[in-house]
Amino acid sequence: MTKLTIVAFDGQRFEIDAADGSTVMENAVRNSVPGIEAECGGACACATCHVYVDDAWTAKVGEPEPMEEDMLDFAVDVRPTSRLSCQIKIAPDLDGLVVHVPERQA
Template sequence: MTKLTIVAFDGTRFDIEAEPGSTVMENAVRNSVPGIEAECGGACACATCHVYVDEAWTEKVGPPAPMEEDMLDFAFEVKPNSRLSCQIKVKADLDGLVVNVPERQA
């Protein structure tokens, strides 16, 4: 299992044990993390699972693919470390990953 920390906008930390191959969004929804709406269910067709990847993890997580970049145009307060959590696949080398949920979604 891979450990993830998702920090809600109010500062509440959700420490999650995630199955490799799942996505950060799937784990957020499964653990009722507030602010992750995931309206499209993970199809990269909305921007309601927007998160900020902790600066220490941005290089390891990598940049968004072109389709994800297009969807981020619809997200609220996009930053250089913005990603859609449905597009971040959980893998062993992301053990300890920290992401933050923005104040609101698109």
């Protein structure tokens, strides 16, 4: 299991043991993280699972693919560290990953 921390907008921290191969979004939904709506179920067809990757993890997580970049156009308050959590796959090299949920979703 890989350690994942999701910080809700209100500061509440969700410390999750995430299965490798799952996505940040799947883990957020399973753990009822507020602000992660995931309306499309992880199909990269909405922007309701938008998160900010913690600065310490941006290089390790990598840049969004073109389709994800297009969907981020629909997100609210996009920042340089914005990603769609459905597109971040959990892997051993992401052990300790921290992401933050924005104040509101699209």
